[in-house]
Amino acid sequence: MQILTTDGGFDIVLDGRLILRHRIDAPCLFVGHGDARMDMYRGNFDIEDYVVERTPLAHAVVVGSEIGFSAASGQKTRLSLQVSGDDQNGAIAFRSEDGALNRIWIRIATEQGEHVWGGGEQMSYFDMRGRRFPLWTSEPGVGRDKTMEITFKADVSGKSGGDYWNTNYPQPTYLSSRRYALHVETTAYSAFDFRRGDFHEIEVWAIPERIEFTARPSFVSLVEAMSERFGRQPPLPEWVYNGAIIGLKDGARSFERLEAIVAAGAKVSGLWCEDWIGLRHTTFGARLFWDWKANDDRYPNLRGRIAELEERDIRFLGYVNPYLAVDGSLFPEAEAAGYFAKDENGKTALVDFGEFDCGVVDFTNSDAAAWFAERVIGKNMLDFGLSGWMADFGEYLPIDVKLSNGIDAKLMHNAWPTLWAEVNARAVASRGKTGEALFFMRAGFTGVQKHCPLLWGGDQSVDFTRHDGLVTVISGALSSGLLGNAYHHSDIGGYTSLFGNVRTAELIMRWAEMGAFTPVMRTHEGNRPRDNLQIDEDPQVLAHFARMTRVYVHLSPYLKSLVAEASTRGLPVQRPLFLHFEQDPRTYAIQDAYLYGSDLLVAPVWQAGKSEWSLYLPEGAEWVHVWSDRTFRGGQDVTVPAPFGEPPVFHRTVSEFAELFAGLRTL
Known part of the structure; x- marks a missing residue:
């Protein structure tokens, strides 16, 4: 990283690439103060900012590797930048000289025809150029297209329609076709704005620690560098290559249905039963009972059934999330130990998750995190015989709770998925099962790569729509893969069925075709199983699905070579x-x-x-x-x-x- 001073300004250059250009009449830096309104409703956010001040810092003084910025010559320095790095890796560290600042806008130099990718897991637009992307972990929304009736109905009924930028997994990192990457080290709300032809504008609702820059001569070497920076996943478990993971939530009858699927010629590696912990019924559909232990009524002798499956090299997977229902057995145990996030009165904060309330386990409390990893995942899941699970949610941290570490929940909200991933990874490591037990997550943020072994694309609608259907999974895999997430997959057949939108046989078959060419092939019954076609309810669908599982298994020698590449070089299995x-x-x-x-x-x-x-x-x-x-x-x-x-x-x-x-x- 070099600072090249000029008359009236400076340029910052990384390995010949212009990164920042500052002139008195065209400043690269703006600072100010904003007053944000954030409303959360079941993981969906309505966010609005009132900008009190946005001031261009036109005057810059360069002294060695430090740059001091003020609004004009002779005025007080408001922000200082420290530039460091070599010809491949650089950083700009920020130091505020004005305690009132809580907004920053910085403009990055661009070129005509430039493409940009990344931003975490982006479902609608892989190439982000020409649009603005807020980076805030949330529910992605239903339909995610404001011109569609289904999105309108979701907005009206539950503020849950979403838009193209909504994602479970944002990350303030992008890669440019100029063969460099930019990463903002912050957990605050931020936004990438790629709408201008002459600069990219980065907005952060806090003074970030630093902005990192990485330049490499090729895209492959740049992606390798991203994986090295954010962490690499362990190899996929050997048992995964045996076939598809069959998602059923039909109580003990799930085992009978599994046998019918196997009898139809399907290659199977696992049985995944979300409802292993029991069900509750809501207007949204059947919901899981959030008390993380086996439900003997719904799954009698489950430990024995798991052992029988494992003798056939078929693994059993379950479900967990970081919240505890108030009417479950674990809630009073955690509350007595003080493991929940608190409300403004110092009492356990309760969150409405849709007709039932839960406590939020406070993972900034090291004792609470250790308890959840050992007591819940270690003893109730791994020791019970589970070989994997969906580690759901992570994007739901309320922004008004009080946390053990004393940091504002608005600054911890984006960090929460990474903390959640770390709890799961710690539990797996404690049993010596890293690379053998497989959990998968939809929520993420910077650093989740180091802990989460597998992403899934979240809750797509059960359709072919442009912004919430099958095709969005591809964009999600490609964008997240560039940032070090080697393994991605999705719910075969989609998940969200609302307002009369149901699966067709064609949709399931096309989704299964794609699933055969992804690292993990897994089915899901969806949020309303009884309303939607399942893979074992139509002979043609089942025969087609069985054949695609054979395709997946046939390709396992090739997939194993890609997993080896991911482990040693960090290259994703699915690549742009x-x-x-x-x-x-x-x-x-x-x-x-x-x-x-x-x-x-x-x-x-x-x-x-x-x-x-x-x-x-x-x-x-x-x-x-x-x-x-x-x-x-x-x-x-x-x-x-x-x-x-x-x-x-x-x-x-x-x-x-x-x-x-x-x-x-x-x-």
Whole structure:
């Protein structure tokens, strides 16, 4: 990182890339004060800022590696920057000279035609250029498109419609097509604004610790650096490669249904029963009973059934989240020990989660975190025989609670998913099961990579819609994968069914096709199982699903090689096309296709009623359509047949796995 002074300003350059340009008449830094209004309703937030002051800091004084900013010459310095780093890694540290400041806006230099990706897990737009992205962990919303009726109804009924930027997993980090990455080290509410052609503006509702910059000569090396910075996941457990994880929440009958699915020829690695802890019924649908221990009435002799499955190398998975229902057995135990976050009166804060109240376990209290890891996950889950679970929520920390560490909950809200991931990882490590037990999360923030072994895409609608359907999972996998999250998957068939929106057989089959080409293949019954088609309720759907599980297992030698790459280099299993074809600018904005490793290209059918599919093949390779064995040159648009069971998948002509890929035609 170099500071190059000029008449009336300075430039900051990283390995030849202009990062900041400051001139008196075009300042790069603004500071001020804001008064935010934040309202939370069941994980959905209505946020509005009243900007009291936004002042350009036009005057800058450079002394060595430090820059002092003031509004004008002769006025008091309000903010100082300390610049450090070499030609590959740099940082700008912030020091406030004015205690009243709680807002900062900084403008990053850009170039015409630049692309930017990242922002955590972005579901609507992979290339973020041209839009503004608030970065605040929340429910993603239903429909996520303000022009749709379903989003309107969700907004009216529960303030839960969402928009394109809403995500369970935001992160103030982006990668640029100029081959550098920027990360803001803060947990405060922030926003990336990529709408201007001459600069990117970063807004933070606090003075951040620092902004980090990473430059590398290629996209691959840049992604490797991101993974090294934020942490790498352990390898996937060996048992995962045996097939799909079947999600059923039908009490003891789940075992009978599993046997029917296996009898239909499906390859199965696990049975996942969210309802292992029992159910309660609400107007939203059947909800789980949030008291984290086996429910003997719903699952008699569960420990024995788990052992029987494991003898067949089929694992049992459950569910947990970081809250305790007031009518459960664990709540009084935690309350007596003082493990809950408090309200303004110093009493246990209760949160309405939709017709039942819960306490928030305070993970800033080291004793509370240790108790949850050992008492709940260690003893009640791992020692009981569970091999994995959905570690749900994490984005629900209320912004008005009082925490043990004394930090404002508004500043801890974004950090909460990472603390939650750490609790789960600690429990797994305490039993020596890192890399063997598998938990998966939807919520995240900076640092979650180090603790969470697997992401899932959250609660997509059970449809093909552009902003909340099947296709959003691809964007989520690609954006999060660039930031060090190697493994991503989703609920086959989607999850959210509201206002008469229900699954079709076509949707399940297309989703299963995509799932076969992801690190983990897992089904979900959805929030309203009785209203929605399940994989074992239609012979055609079940036969198709069974075949796709065989595709997944057939590819396991290739997937294992990708897991090894993820462990040693940090490369994600699902990759944007530009990662290996950076010389082809047409790949930079593609978000509905991905590379599965470097040798397979997958373009899932994400629209209804399609029997053929068009896609772009990157320039720089020849491609073989796996189902027809036809060879295509890269650098062109192609259209191929896409009947059920033959999703558009291509492999490079030159690949050590070419014979394995050719074997897909015989399944």
